[in-house]
Amino acid sequence: MKLRRLFIGLLCFASCGSWAALIRVTDTDSLTLALGKAQDGDTIVLATAVYSGSFSVTQSIHLKGEAGATLDAQRHGSALIVEAAKVTIEGLNIRHWGRDLYYRDAGILLKQGADNVLITANRLEGEGFGIYGEHIDAPEILANSISGNGAIYVLDRGDGIYLKHVTAPQIHNNQLIFVRDGVYLESVNHSRISENQFTKLQYGIHYMYTQTDEAWQNQAIAVDGGYALMSSTDIYLHHNRVTQARDFGILLNITESCHVQANSISNIHNPKGTVELGNEGKGIFIYAAQNNRIEDNEFGHSDTGISMAMGGEKNRLWRNRIVENQTQVKYVGDAQLEWSYQGQGNYWSQYQGWDLDSDGIGDLVHRPNDSLDKLFWLYPEAKLLMESPVVLLLRWVERQFQPQVTSGISDSFPLMHWDEPVQVDRVSR
Template sequence: MFALLLITLALSSLDLTAQEYHLSANDNLQKTLDNSQNGDVITLTTGTYLGNFIISKQISLRGAKGETAIIDAQGKGHALVLKNSHITIANLTIVNWGDDLTEQNSGIYSHEKINNELATHLLIKNNKLSGDGFGIWLNHVTNAEISGNTVSGNTKLRSADRGNGIQVANVTHSHVFNNETYNTRDGIYVISSQNNLIEQNTMHHLRYGVHYMYSYDNTVKNNTAYNTRAGFALMSSRRLTITGNTTTNSQDYGFLMNFITQSTFSYNHVKDVWTKPENKVLGRDGKGLFIYNSGYNIIKHNSIDTAEIGIHLTAGSENVEIFGNSFINNPTQVKYVSNKKQEWSKEGKGNYWSNYLGWDMDNNGIGDTIFEPNDGIDKLVWQYPEMKMIMDSPAILILRWVQRQFPVLKPPGVKDSFPLMSAPSLSKDPQADTSLAVSTSTATLNKTSPHNSAQPVNSASLKE
């Protein structure tokens, strides 16, 4: 009891000594940061604060409500470096940090452990960042919140020469939500991070909207990506929950899955994945879902609409459950490069195919004939793309007829034994609200998506 009393008195003493500073652009911000104590609040009024600032105390740095406080790094280094836990950065405009990606130049940068422990409880909220390098960079952090921020890149640079909008590495139990990223390289880049929740972010005019590498047990839900090369690029990760996301107007992929295992993809919407004519080369087609070397996954209740190839599986992508999906208006519904059979239905429920020509005599909503999206001719075309020139010739039509009459000649591939007669209503995943919990102490912001307030962006800004 006595020890508890001492702790309570110590905390009360800390609260009593905490101060709030109101600074103008004429004041020495770095000196105030150096002289501050844990718990202090530094509020910046309208003006431009020039420099590369280091925060080593557990403080809050924020812009005054209704005013515009600008942190200008003057084209070099990091704008703000965080070197402690329990730091809040809020309501600031941060611009003009460096462009050296090797040095990880960033608008907000936290990279080092604190006393050999992960930095904890960093709150980065409602900031506007615009610059050449990385927007927000967190490494070795736990229990962080990144919310309500807008990060934009420099369209004068090639996409590969820009930093990512939000980059998290070795981050755990954190929440990234309601942010907008555009004109950077990737919108949100996640590497070597576990047990995080990424939701309700808007990402556009990028290479990849969300990019995952070597990360486990994360949830990505209800995000929106558009005008990208790939809406979501997920690589070398496992036990991901990907649900309720939307991607439109991608050049190459809606979802790219490379070496993804033990993961669930559900209630996602993919629309308009089409490689631009000027970028067309042999084998480069827009793919709604591209699944490479990925097994033991569940793909259910997704909609893939108007992609050059609806779903492409290759390189050992087997032991996958695929059911309840809608494949709509895709010239090639399935490209399956393998010699093993796959059944794409579960418990008497298959998928909806917009080009299915079967019938439903008992009116149970399930087609009475099996749907097989590919035949031997398709596989020949994949192997010899120049055959596309003769696809409608009498010889090809005869070959297809022979295969239908003598199924023994048909090579193994995808079969849907219970095709759906109509596209199912892809309502919200009932498990979405009970997905991965993170140990942050703040709730999701209740506000309009940043997409709605974004200024129009020139789609030509994504340079090769």
């Protein structure tokens, strides 16, 4: 009887001298039997039903769900374990897998050997990892919805997509909410991530020890941080958006040779933070990062627009729009930094200079911080004096006379106008 239910029809065609079967299943037993007997190239179609338990894929098959087909792991272990290459998982609802992060409980667990897997148009809801893959090549994760549990403390949740020691993953058009990090990449190279939406989680994309990656046209809303680039090299982060984050829009932490271009970062605000204590919301936070290019971005309407600390001086910043932040720039260091390149600086909303020759470049050097700013950062208790008449007079005198400075930020070619960068589907390096 099970074989009769299992075998609804065969789609027969010659492919490398073999036959491929189209098998339709309707319950847990027939699905388990079909997975055990499947051969490379077969397609298993899951009828609308709930399939309870944990299932393993050990052959290169196409697993496809009809509307409402649901895998329910009953809150234990992983729902679907993939151990074969060239598997396609499409159109399934996957729910209620376990939440033990040590044992890598996941909606879809990709084991070593699960190369060239395609995971597309699935809906995953659970408390562990959404999709977990380690020591695999070229997975494609496209147009999935992954949701965690917003009632769990964010650091106790699993990541939406977790990839470790993975080459050339493609992650596009997914929606992720209530997980830890939307996409977490560790020791990954040549990743491509685009057009994903991240909401109510820790970081949208979190890079650790990665290289030669690219991310574009992703959107992070109401997150702790947008895009965290940590101990990584050669990442091209462009045309992404972050809004309503708490800690930062972009973080460059011990990161080298990255290109941050044409991103829009706004409304980064920590209601419990202060600039003096360093826990305010930052448009971009550059921490011990070297040799990065930061251009054509907008950092606006945040607690601090650009914050730099601990050896982040060797970076090139130009043609950015720094507008209406409570503190435009925070830098406490011993170096004198020039934030311009080839005669073009940045656009500053509070710049008060002029452009007598109408070349679009301000005639006065712009210094976003004065010596009093540094005093208040070093000695937060002096904040009570910040708006006193004497302090306001000292600020005015310092700005009028443009004194010679030995440390801080200077923009010798401040832009009088801002041209919006062109939005494109993809900009290749």
